[in-house]
Amino acid sequence: MIELRTVATAIPGTQPDYHFPGYVSSIARSPRMPLVLLPETITEKTGPVFGHGLIRQHDHDLTAQHGGEPLGERIFVHGRVLDEDGRPVRGALVEVWQANASGRYLHKVDNHDAPLDPNFSGAGRTLTDEEGRYWFKSIKPGAYPWGNHYNAWRPAHIHFSLFGAGILSRLVTQMYFPGDPLQPLDPIFNSIADEAARRRMISRLDMDRSEPNYALAYAWDIVLRGRSETLFEEAGR
Amino acid sequence: MTEDSRLIPAGSQTVGPFFRIGLEYLIDRAPALDADTAGRIEIRGRVLDRDGTPVPDAVLEFWAPRITVSTSAQDPYPAGFRRTATDTNGNFVVAAMRPAAVPLEDGRMQAPHMLVLVFARGLLRHLLTRVYFEDEPGNTADTVLQEIPAERRATLTARLETHQANSYQWTVHLQGQDETVFFAW
Numbered sequence: 001m002i003e004l005r006t007v008a009t010a011i012p013g014t015q016p017d018y019h020f021p022g023y024v025s026s027i028a029r030s031p032r033m034p035l036v037l038l039p040e041t042i043t044e045k046t047g048p049v050f051g052h053g054l055i056r057q058h059d060h061d062l063t064a065q066h067g068g069e070p071l072g073e074r075i076f077v078h079g080r081v082l083d084e085d086g087r088p089v090r091g092a093l094v095e096v097w098q099a100n101a102s103g104r105y106l107h108k109v110d111n112h113d114a115p116l117d118p119n120f121s122g123a124g125r126t127l128t129d130e131e132g133r134y135w136f137k138s139i140k141p142g143a144y145p146w147g148n149h150y151n152a153w154r155p156a157h158i159h160f161s162l163f164g165a166g167i168l169s170r171l172v173t174q175m176y177f178p179g180d181p182l183q184p185l186d187p188i189f190n191s192i193a194d195e196a197a198r199r200r201m202i203s204r205l206d207m208d209r210s211e212p213n214y215a216l217a218y219a220w221d222i223v224l225r226g227r228s229e230t231l232f233e234e235a236g237r
Numbered sequence: 238m239t240e241d242s243r244l245i246p247a248g249s250q251t252v253g254p255f256f257r258i259g260l261e262y263l264i265d266r267a268p269a270l271d272a273d274t275a276g277r278i279e280i281r282g283r284v285l286d287r288d289g290t291p292v293p294d295a296v297l298e299f300w301a302p303r304i305t306v307s308t309s310a311q312d313p314y315p316a317g318f319r320r321t322a323t324d325t326n327g328n329f330v331v332a333a334m335r336p337a338a339v340p341l342e343d344g345r346m347q348a349p350h351m352l353v354l355v356f357a358r359g360l361l362r363h364l365l366t367r368v369y370f371e372d373e374p375g376n377t378a379d380t381v382l383q384e385i386p387a388e389r390r391a392t393l394t395a396r397l398e399t400h401q402a403n404s405y406q407w408t409v410h411l412q413g414q415d416e417t418v419f420f421a422w
Contacts, residue, residue, distance in 0.1 A: 004342060004380070005364075007422045012244050016361035023251075025359030028287040029411045034362045035421035036385055038365070042339045043352050045304040051313030054266070097259025102313040109294075123259045124334045159259060160253070167352055168422060172363060174250040191361045192248040201248055225246040 013194035047167035048198030072101025072139035088132025097185035155182035164224035291327020296402035348375035
């Protein structure tokens with residue numbers, strides 16, 4: 001019998017605690033009993049891989065999913081998905097969703113009194129290329145109020161969901177914009193104790209990739225847990 | 238590359254209450270499994286909070302490595318993966334192929350199980366758990382299951398529905414006396 005290697009835990013401060021009272025919804029929904037160590041078995045070392053057939057024509061262009069152009073500030077969002085060794089994660093499924101320019105989500109439980117945009121659904125997805133790159137076209141989401149505390153407003157953000165090599169690389173996070181004065185006030189952003197780790201959630205204005213007289217670009221690289229030699233199952237192979 | 242030059246994985250943030258906008262399509266596009274498909278199982282369950290209140294905005298993802306995959310090479314949907322979300326009453330249902338028994342590094346077999354990722358508003362980082370199946374004889378010898386304190390082990394075991402073959406019931410308690418076992422990662 002050999003000693004079984006257990007799943008490694010994150011570097012303290014770089015991931016949020018489950019119980020974070022500043023974010024009120026975490027209080028009754030976060031586990032309070034001790035977390036259990038898990039052997040890293042084939043179940044944990046493998047993960048789903050998605051084929052190109054999942055992605056449709058305008059899935060990466062959130063401004064082209066309806067008859068007309070959405071209102072708001074047109075943006076490009078691009079970056080690379082890397083593993084812990086800095087190697088590109090190829091074929092990673094990247095899913096995004098966001099509020100419209102007025103800070104309103106196309107969702108039945110969003111009751112913020114801001115207009116919906118008939119030309120904007122706010123959802124997209126893509127697979128990274130051979131160099132781990134992804135690219136979206138969208139509009140800059142607005143800030144919006146929420147019920148966490150008195151006069152609470154979320155800083156502008158785009159939700160990102162990613163699958164890398166192996167199920168333990170799974171990540172759901174939010175991309176923020178540089179210079180947003182709401183960030184220091186936001187308990188979700190500040191649930192990550194480490195300042196450098198918080199800063200890594202903020203995208204960078206990228207004038208080189210902006211298009212004059214058309215759209216600004218924001219660059220954001222995302223590091224996923226794991227290393228590319230992790231074995232994974234290929235869909236349908 | 239040396240250990241200290243490793244990059245630090247990005248921080249997690251909650252999926253929030255509006256995830257359906259971006260995540261629901263993948264639930265809808267899972268290949269349909271007819272009720273009479275050999276090896277098909279169904280898990281019906283609920284997600285509850287500390288107070289036993291249903292959680293209507295949770296996403297669950299199920300993963301099992303499938304050693305033998307019979308789907309076509311064109312299939313963009315990985316066979317061992319399923320995503321589901323809770324409804325307004327905190328209920329979910331997921332149909333999948335029964336997972337195979339898979340080995341540990343030392344060759345001992347694990348009982349059939351699926352890794353389960355739980356995302357919800359209020360969860361800043363997703364939870365990691367496993368689901369086992371009540372009627373699998375390998376459960377009593379499963380290393381992972383046996384490492385868990387006996388009184389909490391049942392939280393990882395889906396119960397067979399009385400009148401439906403291959404149909405299971407499993408409740409996820411995010412917090413409280415019956416709290417589901419979650420793993421550190």
